[in-house]
Amino acid sequence: MVDLVIIGAGPAGITASVYAARKKMDFLVITRDIGGQAALSGDVENYTGYQFITGPELAEKFEEHMRKYKIKLKEDEEVINLEKINDEILIKTNQEDYKTKTVIIASGKRSKELGISGEKEFKNKGLTYCATCDAPLFAGKEVAVIGGGNSALDAVLQLLKIAKKIYLINNRLTLAGDLIMQEKIKQSEIVKIFNDAQIKEIFGDKMVNGIKIKKQNKEEILPVQGIFVEIGLIPNSEFIKYINKNKQGEIIVNCYNETNLPGIFAAGDVTNVPEKQIIIAAGEGAKAALGAFKYLARV
Amino acid sequence: MVDLVIIGAGPAGITASVYAARKKMDFLVITRDIGGQAALSGDVENYTGYQFITGPELAEKFEEHMRKYKIKLKEDEEVINLEKINDEILIKTNQEDYKTKTVIIASGKRSKELGISGEKEFKNKGLTYCATCDAPLFAGKEVAVIGGGNSALDAVLQLLKIAKKIYLINNRLTLAGDLIMQEKIKQSEIVKIFNDAQIKEIFGDKMVNGIKIKKQNKEEILPVQGIFVEIGLIPNSEFIKYINKNKQGEIIVNCYNETNLPGIFAAGDVTNVPEKQIIIAAGEGAKAALGAFKYLARV
Numbered sequence: 001m002v003d004l005v006i007i008g009a010g011p012a013g014i015t016a017s018v019y020a021a022r023k024k025m026d027f028l029v030i031t032r033d034i035g036g037q038a039a040l041s042g043d044v045e046n047y048t049g050y051q052f053i054t055g056p057e058l059a060e061k062f063e064e065h066m067r068k069y070k071i072k073l074k075e076d077e078e079v080i081n082l083e084k085i086n087d088e089i090l091i092k093t094n095q096e097d098y099k100t101k102t103v104i105i106a107s108g109k110r111s112k113e114l115g116i117s118g119e120k121e122f123k124n125k126g127l128t129y130c131a132t133c134d135a136p137l138f139a140g141k142e143v144a145v146i147g148g149g150n151s152a153l154d155a156v157l158q159l160l161k162i163a164k165k166i167y168l169i170n171n172r173l174t175l176a177g178d179l180i181m182q183e184k185i186k187q188s189e190i191v192k193i194f195n196d197a198q199i200k201e202i203f204g205d206k207m208v209n210g211i212k213i214k215k216q217n218k219e220e221i222l223p224v225q226g227i228f229v230e231i232g233l234i235p236n237s238e239f240i241k242y243i244n245k246n247k248q249g250e251i252i253v254n255c256y257n258e259t260n261l262p263g264i265f266a267a268g269d270v271t272n273v274p275e276k277q278i279i280i281a282a283g284e285g286a287k288a289a290l291g292a293f294k295y296l297a298r299v
Numbered sequence: 300m301v302d303l304v305i306i307g308a309g310p311a312g313i314t315a316s317v318y319a320a321r322k323k324m325d326f327l328v329i330t331r332d333i334g335g336q337a338a339l340s341g342d343v344e345n346y347t348g349y350q351f352i353t354g355p356e357l358a359e360k361f362e363e364h365m366r367k368y369k370i371k372l373k374e375d376e377e378v379i380n381l382e383k384i385n386d387e388i389l390i391k392t393n394q395e396d397y398k399t400k401t402v403i404i405a406s407g408k409r410s411k412e413l414g415i416s417g418e419k420e421f422k423n424k425g426l427t428y429c430a431t432c433d434a435p436l437f438a439g440k441e442v443a444v445i446g447g448g449n450s451a452l453d454a455v456l457q458l459l460k461i462a463k464k465i466y467l468i469n470n471r472l473t474l475a476g477d478l479i480m481q482e483k484i485k486q487s488e489i490v491k492i493f494n495d496a497q498i499k500e501i502f503g504d505k506m507v508n509g510i511k512i513k514k515q516n517k518e519e520i521l522p523v524q525g526i527f528v529e530i531g532l533i534p535n536s537e538f539i540k541y542i543n544k545n546k547q548g549e550i551i552v553n554c555y556n557e558t559n560l561p562g563i564f565a566a567g568d569v570t571n572v573p574e575k576q577i578i579i580a581a582g583e584g585a586k587a588a589l590g591a592f593k594y595l596a597r598v
Contacts (some may be wrong), residue, residue: 015347015578022345024478046321048314048581049360050348051367061348068350179323255554256573274555275589279314282347283582290574 002026004292005091005100007079008236010036011278012268013106014062015285021069023293028072030079030093035059036108037233037269038278040132042158047278055132058278079107082240084261087299101299102292105240105251105259105266106285109233109276114146118202119229126208127227131155134228140164143226144211146199152230153177156185159228167222168193169213171231202227235270246272257288263299265292301325303591304390304399306378307535309335310577311567312405313361314584320368322592327371329378329392334358335407336532336568337577339431341457346577354431357577378406381539383560386598400598401591404539404550404558404565405584408532408575413445417501418528425507426526430454433527439463442525443510445498451529452476455484458527466521467492468512470530501526534569545571556587562598564590 004020004027006013013029013036020027033039041055050058066073074093081092082103091098111129113119119127128134131145135158143163145155148170154177159166168175168185173196175182185191197215202208210223235249244252244260251266253259253273259266267288268281303326305315312328312335319326332338340354349357365372373392380391381402390397410428412418418426427433430444434457442462444454447469453476458465467474467484472495474481484490496514501507509522534548543551543559550565552558552572558565566587567580 011347018345018347022477022479046317046585047348048310048317048364048584049346049357051364058348065347065350178321180321253554255552273586275586277582277585277589279578279585280582283576283579285347286345286576286578287572287574290576 001088001099001101002028003100003296004102004104005030005089005098006104006106007031007082007091008036008106008108008268008270009034009063009066009073010106010108010268010281011038011062012036012108012281012285012288013104014066015282016104016106016267016289017066017071018069019286019289020293021071023289025293025296028074028098030074030077030091030098032076032078034063034075037276038062040130041278042132042154044278079239083242084264087263089263102263102265102295104257104285104288104292105237105264105270106268106288107236107239107270109235109269111229112232112234114199114229114231116199116201118204122202122204122208122227125206126204126225127202127229129229131158131228131230135159135162138163138226141225142223143167143228144169144199144222144224145228145230147230147232148172148175148177148195149230149232150177150181153181153185155228155230156191157181160188160190163226164190166191167224169197169199170195171198172196233269233276237270256291257284258291263295300387300398300400301327302399302595303401303403304329304388304397305403305405306330306381306390307335307405307407307567307569308333308362308365308372309405309407309567310337310361310580311335311407311584311587312403313365314581315403315405315566315588316365316370317368318585318588319592320370322588324592324595327373327397328365329373329376329390329397331375331377333362333374336575337361339429340577341431341453343577378538382541383563386562388562401562401564401594403556403584403587403591404536404563404569405567405587406535406538406569408534408568410528411531411533413498413528413530415498415500417503421501421503421507421526424505425503425524426501426528428528430457430527430529434458434461437462437525440524441522442466442527443468443498443521443523444527444529446529446531447471447474447476447494448529448531449476449480452480452484454527454529455490456480459484459487459489462525463489465490466523468496468498469494470497471495532568532575536569555590556583557590562594
């Protein structure tokens with residue numbers, strides 16, 4: 001039985017672990033990967049204190065910061081069930097069972113899928129959910145980016161100096177991402193923006209070679225060899241059933257990062273806190289760790 | 300009439316300004332100083348991404364980050380009144396009047412005073428509220444640090460290699476700061492900790508030369524040439540009267556950094572959000588700026 005288990009090691013989980021370590025708590029971190037969505041981000045210019053850093057670089061600094069403390073880190077391990085029975089929180093992973101007094105769920109989000117014909121077939125055969133990981137594979141090629149928020153714009157920016165032609169397929173009337181990113185994109189001659197448009201189908205042979213889009217009842221075929229899906233994220237909250245979530249599946253927390261279950265805290269992208277931002281997730285992780293520390297002092 | 304005024308340029312205000320700049324908002328920052336309490340901190344080891352940085356260094360990185368964007372910065376300017384009349388927010392400083400649609404109050408906190416005999420007389424004559432600023436002035440001297448939280452422990456740590464003897468006067472039964480800091484302090488032979496003790500009086504000639512403390516009904520005189528007061532902070536919220544505050548004077552915000560007045564947001568140490576931490580204040584500043592941006596899109 002430990003004092004605290006932190007699930008996830010993105011910006012929220014890592015910050016929580018730094019705070020827990022400095023409070024000398026008896027805790028462990030269980031995580032599938034390190035860095036979370038931050039590690040998959042392109043350029044980060046809004047993490048205060050770093051004017052410019054890439055997502056993977058920032059994630060690496062986070063990881064080093066966490067590893068400075070001798071914490072018990074269970075890597076490549078996935079939580080499959082979490083429940084609270086009386087005063088014990090029971091965690092089952094794909095490898096082991098754990099008991100803890102408190103938990104911080106900082107399991108983040110994962111990419112949403114399109115749910116259209118060809119998506120499963122061409123995954124990793126031209127279709128990707130991670131521009132940071134895969135953009136370099138599409139040098140000199142024609143690609144489509146699906147989405148209109150910051151993640152989609154970030155993908156376009158990463159592709160600007162790599163791809164030959166970029167189609168941005170946005171299903172809203174206007175782009176939603178930061179204006180400063182929109183301006184950079186609009187200045188480029190290789191980007192063609194389709195607003196109010198949907199992707200309907202993905203074609204290919206062994207690899208992707210085209211998509212069908214629909215804009216105002218008109219269908220069009222675009223010859224692309226790459227598809228970057230950036231249409232949003234889904235919270236990794238399936239492993240806990242009996243807890244208050246909103247209809248998106250985000251775990252509902254109050255301003256103290258408490259869930260409706262005493263001793264169970266949540267922080268970062270997996271929660272209903274608005275805005276998926278690294279600096280916000282980090283701050284939430286700190287609050288959750290300090291909250292768990294105070295909770296243990298009371299019980 | 301601008302879209303947004305940010306009051307204060309500590310971690311919350313600076314992060315809000317970075318986010319507002321990236322959203323291309325028409326805004327200005329009014330502030331008495333830059334860096335806030337972060338600039339007065341000693342060593343910072345819990346700002347995720349920087350394993351170790353001094354408070355002034357981190358504040359400088361924040362300032363550079365903010366100045367990367369060409370923002371309208373009103374420095375050395377103090378807000379003396381803020382009120383909302385109909386849909387306009389009117390701000391009066393010691394220099395000018397401003398009108399804005401939204402405001403983010405990120406004016407932080409200032410040091411609490413002891414309220415005892417000799418305090419006003421010996422301020423800056425041996426008595427200080429800023430260890431980071433003044434510790435180096437007390438090389439080889441005997442000093443007292445008043446308080447028991449992280450700020451007091453931080454002051455002791457800063458003085459460890461400078462002072463000859465450090466008395467830590469804590470009015471609680473045990474220290475409240477991080478255990479990792481407590482351990483470092485307890486290992487030192489020059490620190491003497493008085494728990495459950497109060498400082499009653501400050502003596503001196505031109506400069507401080509002693510204090511009277513009381514512990515369990517026993518009074519004692521300690522011969523010190525320096526006094527570092529670290530007993531807490533007061534929110535800088537006096538300039539706004541008609542807004543919901545708690546009894547400490549902190550502005551009450553919800554999880555979206557909204558106050559009870561539409562268009563008026565608050566972030567960081569001036570609010571009721573628990574834990575005065577740089578990473579938390581920064582996250583709150585980002586949330587407030589994105590909140591103000593969305594508010595303007597709706598009205």
